[in-house]
Amino acid sequence: MSMDSLLLSFRLALCVSAILLVLAMPLAYWLAYSSWRGKFLVESIVALPLVLPPTVLGFYALIAMGPRGPLGKLWIALFGHGLAFTFTGLVIASILYSFPFAVQPLIASFESVDQRLLHASAILGAGKLRTFRRVILPLSLPGVITALVLSFAHTLGEFGVVLMVGGNLAGVTRTVSIDIYDRVQSLEYGAANRMAIILLVISFGVLAAVYAINRRVWTPWTAK
Amino acid sequence: MAAAACVFLAPRILAQEREIRVAAAADLKFAMTELAQQFEGQTHDKVSVTYGSSGNFFSQIQNGAPFDLFFSADIEYPKKLEAAGFAEPGTLYEYAVGKIVIWAPYQTPTDLKNQGWNALLSLAVQRIAIANPDHAPYGRAAVAAMQKAGVYEQARFRLVYGENIAQAAQFVQSGNAQIGIIAKSLALSPAMKDGEIWEIPADMYSPIEQGAIVLKSAKNKQGAQKFLDFLKSESGRRVLEKYGFALPNMPKANSAVPSRP
Amino acid sequence: MDREVNLPSLAADIRKERRGAHGSTFTLDVSFEASPGITILFGPSGSGKSTLLDCLAGFLQPDDGRIAVNGAILFDSGNRVELPPQKRNIAYVFQSLALFPHLTVGQNVEYGLQQLPAPDRQKRAAEILEAFRVGKLKDRKPGEISGGEQQRIALARSLVTRPRILLLDEPLTGLDAALKSSIIEDLRVWNAANRIPILYVTHSR
Numbered sequence: 001m002s003m004d005s006l007l008l009s010f011r012l013a014l015c016v017s018a019i020l021l022v023l024a025m026p027l028a029y030w031l032a033y034s035s036w037r038g039k040f041l042v043e044s045i046v047a048l049p050l051v052l053p054p055t056v057l058g059f060y061a062l063i064a065m066g067p068r069g070p071l072g073k074l075w076i077a078l079f080g081h082g083l084a085f086t087f088t089g090l091v092i093a094s095i096l097y098s099f100p101f102a103v104q105p106l107i108a109s110f111e112s113v114d115q116r117l118l119h120a121s122a123i124l125g126a127g128k129l130r131t132f133r134r135v136i137l138p139l140s141l142p143g144v145i146t147a148l149v150l151s152f153a154h155t156l157g158e159f160g161v162v163l164m165v166g167g168n169l170a171g172v173t174r175t176v177s178i179d180i181y182d183r184v185q186s187l188e189y190g191a192a193n194r195m196a197i198i199l200l201v202i203s204f205g206v207l208a209a210v211y212a213i214n215r216r217v218w219t220p221w222t223a224k
Numbered sequence: 225m226a227a228a229a230c231v232f233l234a235p236r237i238l239a240q241e242r243e244i245r246v247a248a249a250a251d252l253k254f255a256m257t258e259l260a261q262q263f264e265g266q267t268h269d270k271v272s273v274t275y276g277s278s279g280n281f282f283s284q285i286q287n288g289a290p291f292d293l294f295f296s297a298d299i300e301y302p303k304k305l306e307a308a309g310f311a312e313p314g315t316l317y318e319y320a321v322g323k324i325v326i327w328a329p330y331q332t333p334t335d336l337k338n339q340g341w342n343a344l345l346s347l348a349v350q351r352i353a354i355a356n357p358d359h360a361p362y363g364r365a366a367v368a369a370m371q372k373a374g375v376y377e378q379a380r381f382r383l384v385y386g387e388n389i390a391q392a393a394q395f396v397q398s399g400n401a402q403i404g405i406i407a408k409s410l411a412l413s414p415a416m417k418d419g420e421i422w423e424i425p426a427d428m429y430s431p432i433e434q435g436a437i438v439l440k441s442a443k444n445k446q447g448a449q450k451f452l453d454f455l456k457s458e459s460g461r462r463v464l465e466k467y468g469f470a471l472p473n474m475p476k477a478n479s480a481v482p483s484r485p
Numbered sequence: 486m487d488r489e490v491n492l493p494s495l496a497a498d499i500r501k502e503r504r505g506a507h508g509s510t511f512t513l514d515v516s517f518e519a520s521p522g523i524t525i526l527f528g529p530s531g532s533g534k535s536t537l538l539d540c541l542a543g544f545l546q547p548d549d550g551r552i553a554v555n556g557a558i559l560f561d562s563g564n565r566v567e568l569p570p571q572k573r574n575i576a577y578v579f580q581s582l583a584l585f586p587h588l589t590v591g592q593n594v595e596y597g598l599q600q601l602p603a604p605d606r607q608k609r610a611a612e613i614l615e616a617f618r619v620g621k622l623k624d625r626k627p628g629e630i631s632g633g634e635q636q637r638i639a640l641a642r643s644l645v646t647r648p649r650i651l652l653l654d655e656p657l658t659g660l661d662a663a664l665k666s667s668i669i670e671d672l673r674v675w676n677a678a679n680r681i682p683i684l685y686v687t688h689s690r
Contacts, residue, residue: 067331067399081350084400085384119544120583122570124597124646134596138587167384167395168356181387185279185359 004171005179006198009156012087012175016094017151020102023095024147028106029132047100054097058164061093065165085167090175093161101150109143110136142213149210153203244447245290246273247281249297249434250390251322251362251407254414255467256295262463263454269447277388279359285310285439292442293451297322297389298361299435306437312445315438319455320469322432323408324365327393329419332402336420341373343422344382344403352382353395353404362389365429366405372428408468426470433472495519495650495682499540499550503533513537519650521680523673527687534686535580538652541684542577543570554649576643580655582635584627590614590638591623597646613645614638617671633664637671644675651683658689 027046031039049057064071065083071092075083083089113136121131137144159177166173168182176199183192248256253275260271278296285294285305296302299318305311326343328336334343344352355363363385370376384400386392389407396404397416411421436455438448454460461471501513513533528534539545541552543559546567552560554575559568585593594610601609614620617637622630627638636657643651657665676683 062398062400065400072400082400084395085351114581114583116579116581116583117585119542119570119577120579120585121596122544123542123573123575123577124642125571125599126596127571130599134588135585163387167351167353167401168387169384182356182358184283185277185356187279187282 005174005176006195008171008174009176009199012090012094012158013152013155015091016098016155017102017148019091020095020098020151021144021148024099024102024106028103028110029136031103032107032110046103049097050100054158054160055164057097058093058161061089061096061161062165065089065092084165085169085173087172089165090162090173093165094155094158097158097161098151098154101154102147105143105146105150106140109140109146112143113139145213146210149206153206156199156203156206242268242444242447243270243272244292244444244451246271246293246295246451247285247289247291248273248275248295249278249281250275250388251297251409252295253390253410254412255409255464255469258467259455259460259463262459263451266454267450269450271451275390277360288441290441290443291439292444292448293436293438295319295434295436297432297434299433302435302437305439310440311437312440312442312448315449315452316435317437317452317456318433318435318472319452320434320464321472322362322365322434323426323468323470324362324369324405324424324429324432325408325411325468326403326422326424327396327406327411327416327419328403329396329399331399334403336403336422340422341370341375344370344375344379349402350382351384351395351401351403352379353384353386353392353401353406355389355392355406356385356387360386360388361432361434362392362405362407365432368430369405369424369428412466412468431470434469494521494555495541495684496553497537497541497550499537499547499552501533501536501540501545501547501550503536505531513540519682519684521682522676523683523685525685525687530688534688535654538577538654538684538686541650541652542575543568543573557649574646574649576646576648576651578639578643578651578653578656580658582639584635584639584642586627589624589626590619590630593627593638594642594645596642609645610641613641616675617641617668633660633668636660636668640668640672644679647679648681650681653683653685655687656685 031043031046062084063069065075066072067076067082072083075081083092117135117139118131121135126134157177158175159181162173162175162178163181166175166178168174168178174182176195180192180195180199183189183195246256246260256273256275260273263269263271274291278298278301281289281291281294281296282301282305285291286308294302294305302311302316306316326336326340328334328343333348334346336343339346343349354366357363357367367376370379384395386395389410392404393406393410393416395401396406396419405424408421408423410416411419436452438445438452442448455464464471496518498516499513503511503513505511511531511533513536515537526534526537536545540547540560547560547562549562550560551558551562554573558566559573560566585596588596591607591610591614594614595606598606598609611620611623614623617640619634619637619641622634622638627635630638657668660668672683
């Protein structure tokens, strides 16, 4: 049984969760600490991928990546070829799809940091960046790990979006979920089952890690 | 009160019985819409169609999907269902023979009419869309034809695979693939009018025999049989022909001349 | 000892309206001066003591008023001056102490000394920890030490930066009388060498 699709799914999930963390942090910081009254609008937009069917997201991603879409035009101008059916295209579509899974745990974590600790940092002369680096981030580590792990797991299981924009190219866009689907279509139930079980076991392991951290089975410092 | 409830529910129950639920392969989208319209005009039965990939329907029907009729793009699936006891005996019918064509939108700068197969290898083409040959008959036919034409070895690196023939058509139509090998029935549809067709000679691939069955678990067997009979009739066959299908017991069409209404 | 010239070091004039629970509003309206030494602000719960301290520190903006320390203006609603807390050079020990739980005692105390090179930082931190008798706890975490020790460390952390004033919000709650006196005595000793106003806010005797 070829492991290509499984490895591809892992590569995709790793890239997406890493990039997503970098993108989500500033946004989550702003949503946690800003007092702008229009915040709820941004929060709703961020949460949209939670309720949009993945195929809808994938369909519009396909249009946007095509030669008539904004992203596609830009990509063709820069690189001479389209964005659909590429690993990069999958990464971009997956980032949209898993966005709330990174942002929301971060917001929850940031908001749970005792405000007086932020005050103490400020009164001792630390600017916003230093307060973030030395106080907020270390104390939000569970939230950061949750965000990483959830976006990783969510991307691993992605199907609808990949189906719409992937083109099913072996080693490039044929993720394990598509592969399983293909096998079922071709009536190769044995292979489909094997891949599904491996995916299940790994996903379970990842989730168990998240919940262990959240239950304080492990913390990086002694609780007060 | 009970009488009012009966009056309210009765038409709905009757309507349910008169509804015919059809599972149809993706390449039948436009043909089936017109067939259903005509049929509904003649009788008073309602036809509701679900489109998808034949392989999907095959699995779903075995797991109790509530359809009355199954129109597959590949006659193998209904044959298997019949062998496994899911079909109403004696209803297996080869309703059409599918054809594949090369299709390119006007935006793609290839002279498809004159280039034919060479258009696939043109510099302007980065991606060629076909249906997944692993489980879609139109995909298998596309690969077979490309091999016969001697272009497969070079073209295969540009291939992208649609989950079904309709998605393959969508890849080309949206411009993400510059050219594609798709079902003739889809190429003739209004959505694909902004492009050129090059008909692939029928002897380059095994005939795509499309078969249908009435399901044993059908709630509306009568209605299903009626609709199937309609497809066998003159008017039904005319519609299928109009949408680019060949008919099984008709003399084989002249394959040299590409036709377009 | 020379007689001190009691120059007012803190001059504050503050009006602040706050919304309370159940839609009630409450207006803080104070005007006072404080000289070097311990000034006790005494009032029942809800009388606005924490609000006052937060305004002095810069966590809340008064609706109207003026705050000056040693003549330097920290806030002036008339002239639109509003220094952020980072720049006020004020020390503030909260009722909850707000020690950083993930840093050691030493790191906590050094937190406000980033602009100093490492050796100087460590020296100053060690000195003040000794002055408050908690030098040996340098490598422990706040969660591992007693309430009284935490209070001393909170004081040490805020005073090591040589602030211009010290604000104490309900300090030393929950400690027994002997411990309280001991800590206050150490504070007095420090204050004798560093003449700044200390605002001690409390609701109990």
